[in-house]
Amino acid sequence: MWTKAALLPMAHPMSDAVSPLATPFPALPAIAGVTPRVVRAGYKDWGRCDLTFVELAEGTAVAGVFTRNVCCSSEVELGRANVKAGRARALVVNAGNSNAFTGYRGREAVEQIMAQVADRLGCPQGEVFVSSTGVIGVPLPKDKARAGVEAALTAAPCSWEEAARTIGTTDTFPKGATASAMIGDRRIDIAAIIKGSGMIAPDMATMLGYVFTDAAVEPAFLQQCLSAANGHTFNCITVDSDTSTSDTVLAFATGKAGNAPLASFDDAGADAFAAALADVCRQLAHLVVKDGEGAQKFIAVSVTGAVSDDSARRVGLSIANSPLVKTAIAGEDANWGRVVMAVGKAGEPADRDRLSIGFGGTWAARDGQPLADYDEAPVDAHLKGREVSIEVDLGLGQGRATVWTCDLTHGYISINADYRS
Amino acid sequence: MWTKAALLPMAHPMSDAVSPLATPFPALPAIAGVTPRVVRAGYKDWGRCDLTFVELAEGTAVAGVFTRNVCCSSEVELGRANVKAGRARALVVNAGNSNAFTGYRGREAVEQIMAQVADRLGCPQGEVFVSSTGVIGVPLPKDKARAGVEAALTAAPCSWEEAARTIGTTDTFPKGATASAMIGDRRIDIAAIIKGSGMIAPDMATMLGYVFTDAAVEPAFLQQCLSAANGHTFNCITVDSDTSTSDTVLAFATGKAGNAPLASFDDAGADAFAAALADVCRQLAHLVVKDGEGAQKFIAVSVTGAVSDDSARRVGLSIANSPLVKTAIAGEDANWGRVVMAVGKAGEPADRDRLSIGFGGTWAARDGQPLADYDEAPVDAHLKGREVSIEVDLGLGQGRATVWTCDLTHGYISINADYRS
Numbered sequence: 001m002w003t004k005a006a007l008l009p010m011a012h013p014m015s016d017a018v019s020p021l022a023t024p025f026p027a028l029p030a031i032a033g034v035t036p037r038v039v040r041a042g043y044k045d046w047g048r049c050d051l052t053f054v055e056l057a058e059g060t061a062v063a064g065v066f067t068r069n070v071c072c073s074s075e076v077e078l079g080r081a082n083v084k085a086g087r088a089r090a091l092v093v094n095a096g097n098s099n100a101f102t103g104y105r106g107r108e109a110v111e112q113i114m115a116q117v118a119d120r121l122g123c124p125q126g127e128v129f130v131s132s133t134g135v136i137g138v139p140l141p142k143d144k145a146r147a148g149v150e151a152a153l154t155a156a157p158c159s160w161e162e163a164a165r166t167i168g169t170t171d172t173f174p175k176g177a178t179a180s181a182m183i184g185d186r187r188i189d190i191a192a193i194i195k196g197s198g199m200i201a202p203d204m205a206t207m208l209g210y211v212f213t214d215a216a217v218e219p220a221f222l223q224q225c226l227s228a229a230n231g232h233t234f235n236c237i238t239v240d241s242d243t244s245t246s247d248t249v250l251a252f253a254t255g256k257a258g259n260a261p262l263a264s265f266d267d268a269g270a271d272a273f274a275a276a277l278a279d280v281c282r283q284l285a286h287l288v289v290k291d292g293e294g295a296q297k298f299i300a301v302s303v304t305g306a307v308s309d310d311s312a313r314r315v316g317l318s319i320a321n322s323p324l325v326k327t328a329i330a331g332e333d334a335n336w337g338r339v340v341m342a343v344g345k346a347g348e349p350a351d352r353d354r355l356s357i358g359f360g361g362t363w364a365a366r367d368g369q370p371l372a373d374y375d376e377a378p379v380d381a382h383l384k385g386r387e388v389s390i391e392v393d394l395g396l397g398q399g400r401a402t403v404w405t406c407d408l409t410h411g412y413i414s415i416n417a418d419y420r421s
Numbered sequence: 422m423w424t425k426a427a428l429l430p431m432a433h434p435m436s437d438a439v440s441p442l443a444t445p446f447p448a449l450p451a452i453a454g455v456t457p458r459v460v461r462a463g464y465k466d467w468g469r470c471d472l473t474f475v476e477l478a479e480g481t482a483v484a485g486v487f488t489r490n491v492c493c494s495s496e497v498e499l500g501r502a503n504v505k506a507g508r509a510r511a512l513v514v515n516a517g518n519s520n521a522f523t524g525y526r527g528r529e530a531v532e533q534i535m536a537q538v539a540d541r542l543g544c545p546q547g548e549v550f551v552s553s554t555g556v557i558g559v560p561l562p563k564d565k566a567r568a569g570v571e572a573a574l575t576a577a578p579c580s581w582e583e584a585a586r587t588i589g590t591t592d593t594f595p596k597g598a599t600a601s602a603m604i605g606d607r608r609i610d611i612a613a614i615i616k617g618s619g620m621i622a623p624d625m626a627t628m629l630g631y632v633f634t635d636a637a638v639e640p641a642f643l644q645q646c647l648s649a650a651n652g653h654t655f656n657c658i659t660v661d662s663d664t665s666t667s668d669t670v671l672a673f674a675t676g677k678a679g680n681a682p683l684a685s686f687d688d689a690g691a692d693a694f695a696a697a698l699a700d701v702c703r704q705l706a707h708l709v710v711k712d713g714e715g716a717q718k719f720i721a722v723s724v725t726g727a728v729s730d731d732s733a734r735r736v737g738l739s740i741a742n743s744p745l746v747k748t749a750i751a752g753e754d755a756n757w758g759r760v761v762m763a764v765g766k767a768g769e770p771a772d773r774d775r776l777s778i779g780f781g782g783t784w785a786a787r788d789g790q791p792l793a794d795y796d797e798a799p800v801d802a803h804l805k806g807r808e809v810s811i812e813v814d815l816g817l818g819q820g821r822a823t824v825w826t827c828d829l830t831h832g833y834i835s836i837n838a839d840y841r842s
Contacts, residue, residue: 069766100758328837341490344492408744417749
C-alpha cells in the first residue's frame, strides 16, 4: 500500500519549509527481532501511509514513560497499565487521529486493535502497544483501523526512515537515532525513531518515541534505564511549555543479540547499555526541539550552582519556557535581564547577588551585577548562529542540569494562530 | 517642567498603535490628602516626564503587595520591609530605569531618594516608598534622581491622567480606575493608577499600581483588604506567564474623609470599603491585560467545579498561560482540545471524563466528549469579538475562579523579538 511518492514530502501543511535545524536521517541498523511495516489506513485525507506496525520477537522486554497530563488518551492509560507486565509482541502507531478526548468509543477502538493483533500473533492482548496522534475529539474509526491492521500484518517490511515518516504528523523532517554498546563480547545495537514538534495546530500534538534494541534486558532494568534517561533527556526539553495528552516513549529489547541478560547495574555491560540508551534518548530529544514549531535556533540552557540537580532543571525549564527569553534569542538579543527574571520566577532557591549569566561561554553578569568590562561582541556573534547556549550559575551549590529548547518566532504564531482549523 | 506635548503620545516605541482594547481614561476624583506631581528627571532620552511624586498627608496608612520573583529589585525589598510599619508620607516612581540587578549601587540610589524626601517632609525614611521601572542592569543615576526629586517637591500638582502617563513606560494608553463607598454617613473615594503591559523589551517590564483613598483605615486592615483583593485580581491576570522583578501594588489611605477608622470587617462600612477596593483592583488588573503586548482580544477564563478556589485559579492560569490556547484565540479558533490539554497539564485534580469546555456560554464538550449536537456557529461569532470567554467545568467540586489574559499574536513577537536592544 505504501509508495515512496506518498511519503514525500513531509512538510507542515502550513508550510513547505523544512526546519532550518533539520539533520539528515541517520543510517539505522536493522534490529534482530524487530520488523517494521507501514500501510495506509486512511485516517486522514492525505496521500501517505499513516499506520505503523512493528512486530517484535517473542520474549521482547518493554519499558515505557508516559505523559503526566491527567487528561491523557486511552492509548496512554492502557500502555501505562500493560507496560508493567514487561513484555511486548507488537506496536501499532496511528497517525492523523489522536483518539484523545473521545470517551468509551475511543477506548473501544484501541482495544479492538489490541485484540486483533493479539489474535493474529497468538499473544496476550496486553503485549500489543498502541499510540495515536493527530486530531482530537474524533474517535478512531474502527473500520479503518481494522482494515489497516489487517493489511499491515502481511505488508512487506519497511525501512526505519519510512517508519519514522509514517509516525509523523506535522513534523517537517523524519527523526531517528542509533547507538551501540558491548555487553561482554556481544555488540548490541539500538535503533530509535521519534515524532513531535510541539503541540501542533490544528491537531493535538504529541511526542511519540520508540527505541528498539537487540540486547537482552530484563523488563525492570530496562524500565530503570529508560526512566533515568528520560529524566535528563525528554524531561529536559520544551518547545512551548505545553504538555501533550499522548506523549509516550517505549523501549523494546528483543534479546536477539544473545548477551547475558542485563538485570541490574551490577551486571557486566549494564553501564554501557544504559549509556547507549541515554545517548539515543538525548539525540531523539534534541531532534524534537530542532523541529519545534517555528524554530530558527536550538538553545541549550545550562544551569550550575543550584542546590540540587532537580532544582537546576526547574530553573532551566523556567528560562527555556519564558516567552521573553525565547523571543530575545529569536531577536539575537543578549537580553540577560530576561534570564534574571526567569531565574527569579522559577520558585527555586536563588540569590540575586550571587547570580551569573552568560551566553556562548561569555559572562554578561557576575554576582548580581553587569560585568564592568563586558564585551558584547563575541556574544553577538554567538547569537547569530543556529545553536545558542545560555549559562546560568546560581552560586549556591553543586546542582546542575541542561535543558534544551528553541526560539519563539513569528513562525510559531503563524503555525498556531493564522490557521483556522 | 511638564508640558502636555511631552506626555503625548504614549505609544510603544515599536509602534504608534494604541491597543485595540484601550479604554478612555476615566474621570478620577481628587483624593483629600493626596497631591500628585510629575517632572522630567531625564532617566532616558525621551521628551516626557518620567518622575512621579505623590505627597501624602501625615498619618496616611499604607499596604502593599509585591512580586514573588526572588531576583527582586531594591525598591521591592525596601518597600516590602517598610510597608510593615503601615505609614506613608510619599511615593516616588521612576520611569525609564528599573534599577534592577544593579547591586549595592542601585540600593544606594533608592536610599538616597528616601533620605532626600524624608528630610524635606520631616518624616521617617521608611515612610517614603520608591518604585522604578525601565531598563535593567543600569544603576539609577543618583544625580538625575536628586535633581528630579528636588524639582518635584515644589512642582505644581498634576492630574491623575498626567501621573498615569508618567509612570508608564511602554504602555500604549494611560490606565486609571475609581470607586466609592459609604462608611456610615461618610462617602469615601478611591482613585487608582497603574502601568504595565507584560514584561517588555528591551526593558524589564513591570506592573506598578497605586491606589489612593481618603478613607480612614488602619494599616493592618488595609493590608488585609489589599491582599484579599490581590488574590482574585492581580494574581489572576497573565500576559505571558513572565513575572517581573519589580511588580508592586501599594494602597494609601489618608483618612481625610473623616469616617470612623476601619480596623476590621466587624466595623460598619468595612465590607463596602473592601468591595470598592477590590473593584478598583479588578479594573486596574483588566487594564493591564488590555494593554498586553500585541493583545487583540481580552480573554476571561472561568473555571468551575474544581476541588477548591485555589485549584480553580491554578487550572485557569494553566489555560491562560498556554501559548497554544492563546494562539488559538488569536486565530479565532474554538480549539477546545488545547483547553483540555492545558487543564490536564496544570497538575491539579481533574477527571477527563467529567470535563466540560465552552466558549462564550456555548458548550463544545461535556463530560469528556465532544457534544454530538455541537453548533459551532455561535462560538465562531463569539470568537470574532474583542472580548472572549472560555468556560471550563471540572465536575469535581465547588471551587471556582476567573482569570484574565490576552491572546498571543504576531504583535507580541514583533515587540519582543524583532527589536534589537
